[in-house]
Amino acid sequence: MKIGFIGLGAMGAGMAGNLLRAGHSVAVYNRTQGKADVLLKNGATLAQTPSDACRGREFVITMLANDEAVQEVVLAKGAILDALQAGAIHISCSTISTAMARCLEVEHHRRGQRYVSAPVFGRPEAAQGKELVVVAAGQPESVAACMPVFAGLGRQTIIAGTDPAQANAVKLCGNFMIAVLIESFGEAYAALRKSGVDPKLFLEIINGLFKSPVYETYGRLIAEERFQPAGFRLELGLKDVRLLLQTAEENSSPMPLASVVRDQFLAAIAHGQKDMDWSSLARVAARNAGLGA
Numbered sequence: 001m002k003i004g005f006i007g008l009g010a011m012g013a014g015m016a017g018n019l020l021r022a023g024h025s026v027a028v029y030n031r032t033q034g035k036a037d038v039l040l041k042n043g044a045t046l047a048q049t050p051s052d053a054c055r056g057r058e059f060v061i062t063m064l065a066n067d068e069a070v071q072e073v074v075l076a077k078g079a080i081l082d083a084l085q086a087g088a089i090h091i092s093c094s095t096i097s098t099a100m101a102r103c104l105e106v107e108h109h110r111r112g113q114r115y116v117s118a119p120v121f122g123r124p125e126a127a128q129g130k131e132l133v134v135v136a137a138g139q140p141e142s143v144a145a146c147m148p149v150f151a152g153l154g155r156q157t158i159i160a161g162t163d164p165a166q167a168n169a170v171k172l173c174g175n176f177m178i179a180v181l182i183e184s185f186g187e188a189y190a191a192l193r194k195s196g197v198d199p200k201l202f203l204e205i206i207n208g209l210f211k212s213p214v215y216e217t218y219g220r221l222i223a224e225e226r227f228q229p230a231g232f233r234l235e236l237g238l239k240d241v242r243l244l245l246q247t248a249e250e251n252s253s254p255m256p257l258a259s260v261v262r263d264q265f266l267a268a269i270a271h272g273q274k275d276m277d278w279s280s281l282a283r284v285a286a287r288n289a290g291l292g293a
Helices: 012-021 033-041 067-075 098-110 124-128 140-153 164-194 199-210 213-224 234-250 256-270 278-288
Strands: 002-006 025-029 059-062 089-092 114-117 132-137 154-161
Touching (some): 002 012, 012 140, 025 033, 098 114, 098 234, 114 132, 140 154, 164 199, 199 213, 234 256
Parallel strands (some): 059 089, 089 114, 132 154
16 A cells, blocks of 8 residues: 655654555655654655655555644645545544544545544554554544554554544543553552562562553553653653543543643653653652652
């Protein structure tokens, strides 16, 4: 299949590489062209602009940081909306607001194009190893057409519904639960350290109880304080919790715990942690316990 791929950050580069290995024809675009070098050596073609990445392509995938980046690449004059051929599908793998997903669906439909939301769960190593979980939503025939693409990106695809915004709601709620897990580990580890107990011993117990790779990954990162380089920057974690609270307000669904976690993210950023991994949120609990983290 002919695919355009826009956004070659920590996640996007691995995803585009897996599409190449799956045998697809991939044109790649990134504002910093040097990030495309490895992909070009492996058979990708370089697009000079986002619109170039769309021309003659059946699909274009965006993997961008936030709503603002998506708006610039998709909705601006001369960008994806103006370049994508009729019937082609824009797949947004970015973690964006439900409001932005609804806007993208309307604008693509207006031009005879198709839109599918397909955010992914997994850290950069999962993107590299094709271990992502894809959560897709959109018109059934459009989602069905995307399945070979999803198969090249991850180990599992879950259909969230026929409204693209449903996939984004799932992603935001999932990231919220991971953020709560990180906060829980931070509070538990702080209490254990003050009680003279090694957090790694506690992690061994938790892994035995829950047998979850998510607990294992984040519990170990926090226990070992491996917060750099960031697999997912803390400021993006704050962005996602804010987007979740926006969605909750749209639906009149109180989420008091999300508000608490948002404030913990703000405290972390106030202490200069915005470019650390979001697991460094645990440092807030440690500081509050007087541990000097």
